[in-house]
Amino acid sequence: MSNIRRVIVAVSGGVDSAVAALFLKQKGYDVVGVFMENWDLRDETGFCSVVQDAEDAQWVCSRLDIPFHRVSFVKEYWHDVFCNLLKEYQNGYTPNPDILCNRQIKFDAFYKYALDKLDANAIATGHYACTTFGDFLENYDPSEGVRLLKSLDHFKDQTFFLSQVAQIPLQRTMFPLGNLVKNQVRQIASESGMDYIVRKKESTGICFIGSRNFRNFISLYLVDKQGYFRDIDNGRVVGEHSGIHQWTVGQRCRIGGQIRPYFVARKEPKSGDIFVASGTNHPSLFVQLFFAARPHWIHSVPQPLLQEGMFECDFRFQHTKPLLKCVLIITTNNEVLIRLVRPLRAITPGQDKSDVADCCVCHVDMGKAMKEFSPLYVCMGLDQIRRPVESASRLQNVSSVVETRSDEQSRKLI
Numbered sequence: 001m002s003n004i005r006r007v008i009v010a011v012s013g014g015v016d017s018a019v020a021a022l023f024l025k026q027k028g029y030d031v032v033g034v035f036m037e038n039w040d041l042r043d044e045t046g047f048c049s050v051v052q053d054a055e056d057a058q059w060v061c062s063r064l065d066i067p068f069h070r071v072s073f074v075k076e077y078w079h080d081v082f083c084n085l086l087k088e089y090q091n092g093y094t095p096n097p098d099i100l101c102n103r104q105i106k107f108d109a110f111y112k113y114a115l116d117k118l119d120a121n122a123i124a125t126g127h128y129a130c131t132t133f134g135d136f137l138e139n140y141d142p143s144e145g146v147r148l149l150k151s152l153d154h155f156k157d158q159t160f161f162l163s164q165v166a167q168i169p170l171q172r173t174m175f176p177l178g179n180l181v182k183n184q185v186r187q188i189a190s191e192s193g194m195d196y197i198v199r200k201k202e203s204t205g206i207c208f209i210g211s212r213n214f215r216n217f218i219s220l221y222l223v224d225k226q227g228y229f230r231d232i233d234n235g236r237v238v239g240e241h242s243g244i245h246q247w248t249v250g251q252r253c254r255i256g257g258q259i260r261p262y263f264v265a266r267k268e269p270k271s272g273d274i275f276v277a278s279g280t281n282h283p284s285l286f287v288q289l290f291f292a293a294r295p296h297w298i299h300s301v302p303q304p305l306l307q308e309g310m311f312e313c314d315f316r317f318q319h320t321k322p323l324l325k326c327v328l329i330i331t332t333n334n335e336v337l338i339r340l341v342r343p344l345r346a347i348t349p350g351q352d353k354s355d356v357a358d359c360c361v362c363h364v365d366m367g368k369a370m371k372e373f374s375p376l377y378v379c380m381g382l383d384q385i386r387r388p389v390e391s392a393s394r395l396q397n398v399s400s401v402v403e404t405r406s407d408e409q410s411r412k413l414i
């Protein structure tokens, strides 16, 4: 895109967006930094770093000598992200808040604000991701459509969290850090006099809500609803709980008086029952075959899926987990059936205390014909994949597809 003049960069007060803004400035764009406030402090019960982050974002912008804006998307976050999460939790699902936040806030509310109110030609963020349009939209071609690609830094890659982003905002998004590794970014920030930001603790946890225990946090907003723990093998009541939203499939339950540990196998929102399985390796804790409804293809439905109705790809449980082979099959009602090469347990024991809603990812390998970009990602809330085909239940939530750079291509780049 040759006529880009004005770029609005989302500046969080962290090192990544600071370096993204620095690059844009060095390239000579008319750069404006925007800090988003998405959570109303008055709703908080615990520590919130938003005040400090906003100050740091302002510090970055003044250091780079670019205008700074602070914008509130509190209303949008509440309605489009948080209420959605609450609803899903009440229905027994575990959606990923970061994926929702990217889709609804950064790549919708913020995108519209930048283009409509700040007269921008493009937006930029410090995400580790790439697109086929290039780090600075140098290959911009709306007739081709844009594909989301994995970043060079596989460890930091954030495409998993961007997998629900819509095509139009992505077409006008720059990811200036996509071809760098994190250490380079930190070094560049230090060399540019932004050591203060480099030394700052990395943000962890959920987008805008921070690193508190997410399930405890969400419980503050949901009314407890008592129900039973039932043994999945015989339906026998083995304990009581105070709400299905407090439990995630695969999680260990501490039920008094039981010798063997129980794990959540299935939740039934209607009755409020939670079916639990005795022992961490109980077969009901594993899933191999499941449906995903309403796939979101960032660019287009992969050709083999359209033409042959199925194709082989890789599946990943959380974005840092190893890939597992799977087959995608398109069904007559436009759902995607996913069959893993072997059963996968919902959560490994080490993750039982995970605060964040888990997701799984399906990496689609297009084979030789499309070596350059292998389409990626079916991702959905953990509980969605817990619906095996045998139970004939359909997933309610969305899955989504982005594309990734093949490992081979990335190696060449390194």
Ligand SMILES: Nc1ncnc2c1ncn2[C@@H]1O[C@H](COP(=O)(O)OP(=O)(O)OP(=O)(O)O)[C@@H](O)[C@H]1O
Residues within 6 Å of the ligand: 009, 010, 011, 012, 013, 014, 015, 016, 017, 018, 034, 035, 036, 037, 106, 124, 125, 126, 127, 202, 203
């Ligand atoms: N409150 C915010 N205001 C403006 N932009 C934000 C905010 N939070 C995140 N972003 C944007 O989203 C990008 C990804 O944020 P995330 O918190 O996932 O990653 P990060 O690696 O911690 O980024 P950073 O180092 O810039 O904080 C940031 O680089 C920034 O561009």
